[in-house]
Amino acid sequence: MSPSRSFLLNNKCNLIKLTDRHTHTVSTMKTLCVWTISLTLVISVSSQVFHWGPCPTPMVQPNFDLNRYLGKWYEIEKLPATYEKGTCIETNYSLRPDKTIKVIYVRTRKGKVRTAEGTAVIQNQREAAKLGVSFSYFTPYSPYWVLSTDYDSVALLYSCTDVLRLFHVDYAWILSRTRSLPPETVYHAKEVFSREHIDISRMVPTDQHGCEGGA
Structure with a gap:
């Protein structure tokens, strides 16, 4: 996903929190935002390599010069x-x-x-x-x-x-x-x-x- 697309999605979610005064609606819309961002991310990495769970923590080059x-x-x-x-x-x-x-x-x-x-x-x-x-x-x-x-x-x-x-x-x-x-x-x-x-x-x-x- 391009940086601009991610930026716009996150800003839309923030805008909802600022402008909607109804708690239930905010909660629902926030949930929809999370799922929208999640779906967009999955689509954007469909040709990438992704795995369930956290990142591994491999050893790196010691005394890197x-x-x-x-x-x-x-x-x-x-x-x-x-x-x-x-x-x-x-x-x-x-x-x-x-x-x-x-x-x-x-x-x-x-x-x-x-x-x-x-x-x-x-x-x-x-x-x-x-x-x-x-x-x-x-x-x-x-x-x-x-x-x-x-x-x-x-x-x-x-x-x-x-x-x-x-x-x-x-x-x-x-x-x-x-x-x-x-x-x-x-x-x-x-x-x-x-x-x-x-x-x-x-x-x-x-x-x-x-x-x-x-x-």
Whole structure:
């Protein structure tokens, strides 16, 4: 669901609370609002990966070194995401003067190169591998956890969000410093996710062939 749609739904519910003076009607309308938002969320994540219950809490990269992680990463495989359709997907991370992380996301969609700029921050200095990422001033930071990386060749990322305390939507990525990884490396990467009880059965490869900068 787009940030604007979520914002409007929540504002409608708030408007009902402010303008309706009849308790029973307010209660009924609030219930309808909750169900409307719930249904919209379910529809919006129909092509995502979602599961009942709360998010898992996987271990993250110990002693995460942000400076070594910065630079360009190519997407090798991922759990499906509606906002990540396309080929030749890559992300470049650099440090801004204010110590936030500039995130440049590039993909090719329908023959056109599309670019988006976001911001990442370290949300907990005690666990520096737990970052937050946002691509809009109107949306909060989404979890962006580095589960494992050797900094030079591969990185495993995970993001999970609880929805209404009923289910969670999660994303996972295998990234590489090059546009391809040996099959055995991908296999071992998936084993890491599985050990952390993350379901990667729907993980799909990202097409990195015929891209600018080499295959």
